[in-house]
Amino acid sequence: MALPGYLEDTGKDLAKQMTATYRVPIDTTKFTGRQFVAGEDPLQTQAIGMATQGVGSYQPYLTAAQTAMGQAGTAAGGLGALTGATAYQPFMSPYQTDVIDETLRQYDLSRTQGQQSIKDAAVASGGFGGGREGAMLGQYDADTLANRAGIRAGLLQQGFGQAQSAAQQAFQNQQAMQQAYAGLGAQQMGLSNFQRAGMGQDIGALGQLGAMRQGADQARLTADQQMHQTAAYEPYGRLGQYASGITGLAGGMAAPQYAQQGAADPWGGALSTALGVGGLFKQLF
Numbered sequence: 001m002a003l004p005g006y007l008e009d010t011g012k013d014l015a016k017q018m019t020a021t022y023r024v025p026i027d028t029t030k031f032t033g034r035q036f037v038a039g040e041d042p043l044q045t046q047a048i049g050m051a052t053q054g055v056g057s058y059q060p061y062l063t064a065a066q067t068a069m070g071q072a073g074t075a076a077g078g079l080g081a082l083t084g085a086t087a088y089q090p091f092m093s094p095y096q097t098d099v100i101d102e103t104l105r106q107y108d109l110s111r112t113q114g115q116q117s118i119k120d121a122a123v124a125s126g127g128f129g130g131g132r133e134g135a136m137l138g139q140y141d142a143d144t145l146a147n148r149a150g151i152r153a154g155l156l157q158q159g160f161g162q163a164q165s166a167a168q169q170a171f172q173n174q175q176a177m178q179q180a181y182a183g184l185g186a187q188q189m190g191l192s193n194f195q196r197a198g199m200g201q202d203i204g205a206l207g208q209l210g211a212m213r214q215g216a217d218q219a220r221l222t223a224d225q226q227m228h229q230t231a232a233y234e235p236y237g238r239l240g241q242y243a244s245g246i247t248g249l250a251g252g253m254a255a256p257q258y259a260q261q262g263a264a265d266p267w268g269g270a271l272s273t274a275l276g277v278g279g280l281f282k283q284l285f
Contacts, residue, residue: 003250014242021235031229038218043210047203054199061192065185072181075174082171088163091170096159100152107151111144 003011040048081087093099118136 003246007246007250010246014239014246017242018239021239026232028232031225031232036221036225038214038221041210041214041217043206044214045210047206047210050199050206051203054196054203057199058192058196061188061195065188065192068181068185068188072178072185075178075181078174079171079178082167082174087167087171088160091163091166093159093162096155100155103155104148104152107148108144111140111148114140114144 081090115137118140
């Protein structure tokens with residue numbers, strides 16, 4: 001379509017500008033590439049470092065807990081030897097037989113003196129060798145045997161009671177030791193859980209704060225990217241509007257309008273991404 005004379009200079013100017021503009025390729029590196037991706041925030045780096053170091057950090061507590069539980073099991077296994085009808089035997093005094101024998105020997109000596117006293121009395125009264133002396137000596141010997149058996153039984157009972165008490169005390173001590181080891185194991189497991197929970201909270205807090213700051217950086221980079229992209233395509237939009245106006249003045253059909261890409265919300269998109277990344281840190285531990 002031929003332009004009216006009054007638009008010829010305008011058309012030449014448009015052609016000149018379009019030739020100059022379209023001849024030069026758009027430098028897309030000004031608004032594309034990794035330079036517009038926000039890097040890892042120092043707080044995120046710290047959170048990742050803590051998470052890496054925290055992997056397996058529970059092992060010392062678990063080892064200590066296993067050791068304590070093993071000791072508790074050993075202590076519990078020793079309780080069986082401290083129960084039952086023969087539990088007292090290891091606690092019997094090794095000197096009890098000697099004590100009993102010496103006690104009975106001393107008793108026998110004392111009773112021998114009593115026999116002699118009866119005989120001396122019989123001689124003095126002229127009844128030596130008589131039936132009265134024999135009866136007295138018989139009764140004395142019977143009493144001696146009965147008392148001797150009683151003394152021996154009493155000493156045995158005393159030793160048995162002491163051994164029983166010692167066995168019971170040993171059982172209680174062993175049981176307390178077993179419970180202490182079991183409690184220590186449970187405490188170690190509790191410390192492990194507390195350590196991991198505390199570490200997880202710290203990692204989550206650092207990760208979320210770092211993600212928020214990374215999101216702010218990303219929003220700024222995205223805004224810069226959009227600015228450079230708009231600046232790169234602005235001449236094309238301006239020339240399109242220029243050409244459309246000339247066409248309209250010439251009485252022809254207007255050219256399609258150049259549609260500049262709408263600018264997105266940099267902060268909204270970056271914030272959404274940051275919240276998602278920050279949530280991942282909370283789930284680590």
